[in-house]
Structure formats: C-alpha cells, structure tokens
Amino acid sequence: MSTQQPLVIKLGGTLLESDKALAALFTTLKTFLDEVNxxxxxxxxxxxxxxxxxxxxxxxxxxKNGLRVTPFEQIPVIAGALAGTANKLLLAQAIAHEIPSVGLCLGDGGLCRVSQLDPELGAVGQIEGGDATLVNSLLAGGFLPIVSSIGITFDGKLMNVNADQAATAIAEILDADLVMLxxxxxxxxxxxxxxxxxxxxxxxxxxxxxxxKDGMAVKVKAALKATKTLGKPVAVGSWRYPEQLLSLLAGESEHGTRISH
Ligand SMILES: Nc1ncnc2c1ncn2[C@@H]1O[C@H](COP(=O)(O)OP(=O)(O)O)[C@@H](O)[C@H]1O
Ligand SMILES: CC(=O)N[C@@H](CCC(=O)OP(=O)(O)O)C(=O)O
Known part of the structure; x- marks a missing residue:
C-alpha cells in the first residue's frame, strides 16, 4: 500500500455505546495520523x-435483508440520530484527541450521488457514484473527514443509506484502502x-x-463489490482492538477477515 493512498475506516454504530472503546480507538487514530503519513x-x-x-x-x-425500512415520516429522526448525534459524538472524540476534523454527510460537496433504492424500503438510498473534490481538499488540508450515511437525492430528499454501503462506495470514489470495524x-x-x-x-x-446474515451479509456483499472495483482486499475487524489496526491494514492473517473476490 502506498503511503499516500487514502484509507477509509468504517466504524460500526455499537462503538458509540462505549466511551472507553471510543477513546482507545481515537488514541490509536491520533498515533496513526502522527506516525503514518x-x-x-x-x-x-x-x-x-x-x-x-x-x-x-x-x-x-x-x-428487510439487513436494511432498515425507513418510512418518510421517520427520516427526520433517523437523520438526526446519524448525521446529528452519531456524527457529532465522533467529531467530539476527534477534537478531544487533537485531530482536526470535519463532520459531513453523503450530500456534502456532492460526495455521493444518492437515489431511492426500493420504494418498499421508503427513504433508503443507494449510491451511484460521486465526487471526491471536497473530501480531497479536506484531506490535503490535513483534516479528518467524518462522514455519516445520510444522503440527499438530486431532488432534495433525505435518504438513509446503510453505512457499510456508504463506506464501500466512498472507498471506491477515493480509490482508497478500506477497513471495516x-x-x-x-x-x-x-x-x-x-x-x-x-x-x-x-x-x-x-x-x-x-x-x-443480517447486517453482516450487507457488509460482505458491499465489501465484495468494492474488492472488485478497487482490485484489492477489504478487511473486516473489531473496533474493540484498535491496536490491531496496523495488522489489519497490512493484511496479516492473525486478526480480522480479509475479503477478496
Ligand atoms: N457470520 C457472521 N459473522 C460475524 N457476525 C455475524 C455473522 N452473521 C451475522 N452477524 C452479525 O453481524 C453483526 C455485525 O454487523 P452489523 O450489525 O451491521 O455491525 P456494524 O454496525 O458493526 O456494521 C454482528 O454483531 C453479528 O451479530
Ligand atoms: C438503510 C439502513 O439500514 N441504514 C442504517 C444506517 C446506519 C448503519 O448502517 O449503522 P451500523 O453501521 O451501525 O449498522 C440504519 O438505519 O441502521
């Protein structure tokens, strides 16, 4: 892996329930950013x-098949939880660990183009490409973008996107390495x-x-698609052991699962 190639890390939501795990992870991320360019x-x-x-x-x-059925009347609450609370709790951790960061959703700077996936799922989005310009300029400026999986359609509707699908799509848009915790x-x-x-x-x-099954099946399907587009494996590991991050990145077999096609 080249030193300058971006790295996308997907954080599963249950991490947000543990202040201890959050602090340990961000301590590791701070060291990573300081030591690995x-x-x-x-x-x-x-x-x-x-x-x-x-x-x-x-x-x-x-x-339904691991995706939340999202009635349109619930999207304000769901967007509040994901793009609001979850995003800002992570931004708060980054600030507390002296990592310059910016909290975004999929719609910011046109990062991801989102359309409705299936009318039966309501306000659930799928990603059809995007634009890395804003994120690349944030990365070049030394900022850590923290991205929630709330998207916006071309006609201005909020959409709930599965976060594994969001992470794999962003890795594809940035041609990045991807680790899913x-x-x-x-x-x-x-x-x-x-x-x-x-x-x-x-x-x-x-x-x-x-x-x-369930959320893991969604994750595996998204990861398999990304391995094909990116032409490299995707790693799945645990946020409980942030010290394993470098091993996961290096593709060592002691920790996590490497998914390849
Ligand atoms: N074969 C499997 N191996 C590991 N976890 C699995 C498997 N099948 C289903 N799961 C479930 O998938 C969950 C992780 O997926 P998900 O809930 O989407 O997590 P996250 O929010 O971390 O992305 C696990 O907690 C587990 O309950
Ligand atoms: C459409 C859909 O299923 N959206 C997900 C988005 C959040 C998510 O994926 O969170 P985790 O990574 O913690 O599972 C949801 O509403 O739960």
Whole structure:
C-alpha cells in the first residue's frame, strides 16, 4: 500500500455505546495520523442510536435483508440520530484527541450521488457514484473527514443509506484502502470461528446457509463489490482492538477477515 493512498475506516454504530472503546480507538487514530503519513477518512454507522431514538419516541422499526425500512415520516429522526448525534459524538472524540476534523454527510460537496433504492424500503438510498473534490481538499488540508450515511437525492430528499454501503462506495470514489470495524473479531464460520480469508464463493455459500446474515451479509456483499472495483482486499475487524489496526491494514492473517473476490 502506498503511503499516500487514502484509507477509509468504517466504524460500526455499537462503538458509540462505549466511551472507553471510543477513546482507545481515537488514541490509536491520533498515533496513526502522527506516525503514518496517510490521508484518513471515517465513515460511521449508528443503527443502535436510531433504534434507541425511535424506541424513545414510541416508534417501531423493522429491517428487510439487513436494511432498515425507513418510512418518510421517520427520516427526520433517523437523520438526526446519524448525521446529528452519531456524527457529532465522533467529531467530539476527534477534537478531544487533537485531530482536526470535519463532520459531513453523503450530500456534502456532492460526495455521493444518492437515489431511492426500493420504494418498499421508503427513504433508503443507494449510491451511484460521486465526487471526491471536497473530501480531497479536506484531506490535503490535513483534516479528518467524518462522514455519516445520510444522503440527499438530486431532488432534495433525505435518504438513509446503510453505512457499510456508504463506506464501500466512498472507498471506491477515493480509490482508497478500506477497513471495516465492527463488534465482532471478524466474520465467523458455522462453528463461531474467525475466518481469516473469505473469497466470493465461500461467502456466497455461507450466506446461502444463513451463517453470514443480517447486517453482516450487507457488509460482505458491499465489501465484495468494492474488492472488485478497487482490485484489492477489504478487511473486516473489531473496533474493540484498535491496536490491531496496523495488522489489519497490512493484511496479516492473525486478526480480522480479509475479503477478496
Ligand atoms: N457470520 C457472521 N459473522 C460475524 N457476525 C455475524 C455473522 N452473521 C451475522 N452477524 C452479525 O453481524 C453483526 C455485525 O454487523 P452489523 O450489525 O451491521 O455491525 P456494524 O454496525 O458493526 O456494521 C454482528 O454483531 C453479528 O451479530
Ligand atoms: C438503510 C439502513 O439500514 N441504514 C442504517 C444506517 C446506519 C448503519 O448502517 O449503522 P451500523 O453501521 O451501525 O449498522 C440504519 O438505519 O441502521
């Protein structure tokens, strides 16, 4: 990996529930930025914050194939949780760790072009390319962009995009390396063992058997698409062990799962 090639790290939303894990991760990111001369961008989820917020308002929520059904009347609340609370909690961590940062959504600077994915899912977006100009100038200026997965359609509608799909699309737009940090040590097989290296055929078999399912199936499908476009593997690891970040980046097999086609 070249030293100047951007790195995209996707942070799963459950990280936001642990102040200790957040602080440990941002300490590692600060060291990484100081020691490794490399542009870094964070994309984050926050499904758990959305769940909590909807519940507090007496609203229910369902998922279909790992994607949240998003009635248009709920999008203000969901955008508030993701582009508001989740994004600003991460920005706050960056500031507390002396990392110059900017909080964005997919619509800022036209980073991602978003359209409605499927009318049955409501205000759920899919990404159809984008424009790296704004983000590249932020990276060149030494800022850490922190990007939520709220998108805006060409006709001005807010859309909820799955954060794994957002992260893979942004990695494709920036031609970046991609590491996805979740709440598991990697992708697990039918015996609960970590899979060090997952190919497309093996992933398909595990999805067919419902061993890779829900949010992880969305993540794996998005990662497989990105590996093809980027022509390199995508790593899935845990945010619980930020010290494993360099090992994940180096593609070592001791930690996480490397997905390739
Ligand atoms: N084969 C699998 N290996 C690991 N996790 C899996 C698998 N299948 C389903 N999962 C679930 O996927 C979750 C991670 O995906 P997701 O909820 O989208 O996380 P994140 O918000 O971190 O992106 C795990 O917590 C686990 O419950
Ligand atoms: C359409 C869709 O499913 N959107 C997700 C966006 C947040 C997300 O992906 O958060 P995690 O990475 O923490 O799972 C949602 O509403 O939960």
């Amino acid at each position: 490399r542009p870094l961008l964070l994309v984050h989820g926050g499904g758990v914050l959305v769940d909590n917020q909807l519940k507090a308002m007496g609203l229910t929520s369902t998922k 979740s709440d598991v040590s990697g992708i697990l097989d039918g015996k609960g063992q970590r899979i060090a290296h997952l190919t497309e055929a093996a992933a398909q078999e595990l999805m067919d058997k419902n061993i890779i």
